[in-house]
Each structure stands twice: as structure tokens, then as C-alpha cells.
Amino acid sequence: FVNELIRVASPGGTIIIVTWCHRDLSPSEDSLQPQEKELLKKICDAYYLPAWCSTADYVKLLQSLQMEDIKFADWSEYVAPFWPAVVRSALTWKGLTSLLRSGWKTIKGALAMPLMIEGYKKNLIKFSIITCRKPE
Numbered sequence: 001f002v003n004e005l006i007r008v009a010s011p012g013g014t015i016i017i018v019t020w021c022h023r024d025l026s027p028s029e030d031s032l033q034p035q036e037k038e039l040l041k042k043i044c045d046a047y048y049l050p051a052w053c054s055t056a057d058y059v060k061l062l063q064s065l066q067m068e069d070i071k072f073a074d075w076s077e078y079v080a081p082f083w084p085a086v087v088r089s090a091l092t093w094k095g096l097t098s099l100l101r102s103g104w105k106t107i108k109g110a111l112a113m114p115l116m117i118e119g120y121k122k123n124l125i126k127f128s129i130i131t132c133r134k135p136e
Contacts, residue, residue: 002061012136015067017058018075021126024056036124039115046112055128067132079127080120083113 005015022032022040032040040052055072062070119125 002058002065006065006067006134009134011134013134015132015134017128017130019058019128019130020052021055021058021128022052023124023126024054032124036122039119039122039124043112043115043119046115055126055130058128058130062130062132066135068135070130070132072128072130075127075129076120076125080117083117083120 002017005017009015022036025031031037043049044051055074059070059072116125
């Protein structure tokens with residue numbers, strides 16, 4: 001994904017990645033805790049997502065690909081309220097009937113929303129923006 005972004009960007013162009021990430025690991029950690037991995041796996045299965053990585057992983061990758069002016073920010077506090085709001089809207093009569101008409105994949109995604117809320121509450125899930133510039 002990142003290689004393709006870099007390939008199609010013009011020289012000197014800005015690349016912006018806005019994505020869910022898992023928390024950065026502390027220096028003493030080799031990986032996430034087993035219960036954290038399990039929660040992310042459940043979310044991946046529900047939303048058909050690839051494996052998660054951290055913001056630090058993206059930064060290291062961009063550095064290894066010689067990108068310039070790499071910046072990042074955690075927007076989690078602004079995005080986390082979205083999930084409870086969606087759950088509340090789904091719990092209305094209109095929301096429930098729409099959900100039931102939408103089919104199993106949509107229902108499966110709706111049932112996974114509490115997992116996203118849990119991930120944000122545990123500071124496991126981060127919503128990050130990462131920007132960089134392709135060298136000229």
C-alpha cells in the first residue's frame with residue numbers, strides 16, 4: 001500500500017495516510033499483549049481488514065523509503081466518539097429495520113462496533129494521520 005502511494009505521488013508531492021493503527025509498543029515490548037491481538041483479530045474478521053500496525057511502524061517504513069518531512073498525529077480523541085454515536089443511531093427503530101434489510105455483512109459489522117469502542121477505551125486503537133513528502 002505505502003509503496004504504491006509513493007510510486008504514484010509526484011516528485012515533491014505530499015502523501016497523507018489517515019488510518020486506524022494499534023498503539024505504539026513500549027521499548028520493553030516485542031509485541032502486543034495476547035488479549036490485544038485477539039481483540040484486533042475480531043475487528044479484522046468483522047470488517048475484512050488486513051493486519052494492524054502502529055503509527056511508529058508507518059514512520060519507520062516511510063523513513064526506510066527515504067520519505068522526507070515525516071509528521072504524525074493521534075486524532076483518536078476526535079474520532080472515538082463516532083463509534084458510540086453510530087451504535088446509538090443503530091438502536092433506533094429506523095436504524096434496526098435498515099440494519100436488518102442490509103444483510104449479514106452489514107449486521108456483522110454492526111455487531112463489531114462495540115469492539116471498536118473497547119479498543120479505543122483501552123488505548124489499543126489509535127486513529128492516526130501520517131504525512132510525508134516524496135523527494136524531488
